[in-house]
Amino acid sequence: MKYIVFDLEWNQPMDGKNSKERDLLFEILEIGAVKCDEHGTILDSYKQVVRPTVYHKINKYTAQMIQISDAEFKAGQYFTKAVREFLKWCGDEPYTFVTWGNQDVFELRENMNYYKLSLASGPMEYINLQRIYGILTGEEERNKGLEAAITELSIEKDIPFHRAYSDAYYTAKILALLPKEMLTEYPSYDVYEPPRTKEEEIVQKGNKEFLYIYKAQQEKEKASRTPGLYSLYCPKCEGKQIPKKVDWSSTNTGYTCVAKCRVHGYVTVKIRTRESYKHLYYAEKIIRYITEEEALKWKEKKKKS
Numbered sequence: 001m002k003y004i005v006f007d008l009e010w011n012q013p014m015d016g017k018n019s020k021e022r023d024l025l026f027e028i029l030e031i032g033a034v035k036c037d038e039h040g041t042i043l044d045s046y047k048q049v050v051r052p053t054v055y056h057k058i059n060k061y062t063a064q065m066i067q068i069s070d071a072e073f074k075a076g077q078y079f080t081k082a083v084r085e086f087l088k089w090c091g092d093e094p095y096t097f098v099t100w101g102n103q104d105v106f107e108l109r110e111n112m113n114y115y116k117l118s119l120a121s122g123p124m125e126y127i128n129l130q131r132i133y134g135i136l137t138g139e140e141e142r143n144k145g146l147e148a149a150i151t152e153l154s155i156e157k158d159i160p161f162h163r164a165y166s167d168a169y170y171t172a173k174i175l176a177l178l179p180k181e182m183l184t185e186y187p188s189y190d191v192y193e194p195p196r197t198k199e200e201e202i203v204q205k206g207n208k209e210f211l212y213i214y215k216a217q218q219e220k221e222k223a224s225r226t227p228g229l230y231s232l233y234c235p236k237c238e239g240k241q242i243p244k245k246v247d248w249s250s251t252n253t254g255y256t257c258v259a260k261c262r263v264h265g266y267v268t269v270k271i272r273t274r275e276s277y278k279h280l281y282y283a284e285k286i287i288r289y290i291t292e293e294e295a296l297k298w299k300e301k302k303k304k305s
Contacts, residue, residue: 032164040176049076
């Protein structure tokens with residue numbers, strides 16, 4: 001298996017408009033990548049600054065973080081040329097994208113779609129090392145920063161952080177150290193284009209958290225009535241039904257309840273519907289194992305509501 005470990009840097013306008021008011025919220029400014037073999041050994045590298053065409057002014061926070069000079073931007077390529085060159089560099093052999101975090105694949109697809117290009121159809125499997133590192137360390141509910149993980153693993157910091165190539169380089173260093181079986185056991189899926197069929201529906205498992213993404217529907221109401229969405233079960237018991245202990249409550253993003261498995265303890269069950277860029281709607285369920293103390297807090301919160 002060949003791995004393409006990549007990182008993106010992007011710009012965002014600072015005028016307060018949200019994503020629903022824009023065709024493109026984040027504009028990619030830099031692509032950095034390394035090509036690794038099945039052992040995580042670095043074989044080749046790619047780096048390219050992208051000339052901005054949507055937002056010509058770089059906001060101050062982006063400028064402070066990545067520090068790309070005007071001269072570098074002027075020497076950079078336009079996105080369509082840069083991304084075609086990048087994908088050609090990836091090669092024709094089968095490969096898997098590897099990132100630190102869950103946004104890079106989505107933003108790559110978003111930017112490509114803006115220019116009428118396509119990376120994949122439907123959900124796209126990749127490896128999110130941030131998530132796998134969290135599962136390995138028992139901190140999967142946190143999004144550990146790349147530099148913090150590098151420090152914990154005592155990896156030498158031999159180049160500066162916060163440029164696309166350097167962050168891809170450090171992610172590859174972590175890839176080389178993680179158990180290889182975890183890379184196949186815990187895949188991630190980008191749902192820029194959500195599941196279109198029952199067969200494409202997604203299950204992501206962890207130690208404490210399980211994510212389910214259901215087939216997209218044309219209408220939000222129909223997605224919210226997806227069969228099985230409100231059913232309560234324990235993933236570790238292979239779907240065994242479990243009783244509800246705290247009734248459903250409305251949250252900012254959907255609905256949550258608490259249930260209990262006699263073997264594995266309490267879980268929160270969170271459901272919500274989301275909209276894709278093609279204005280399709282899909283339901284998402286997250287089952288997370290919690291402590292008895294956390295369950296009691298949910299009970300108290302429900303009493304006060």
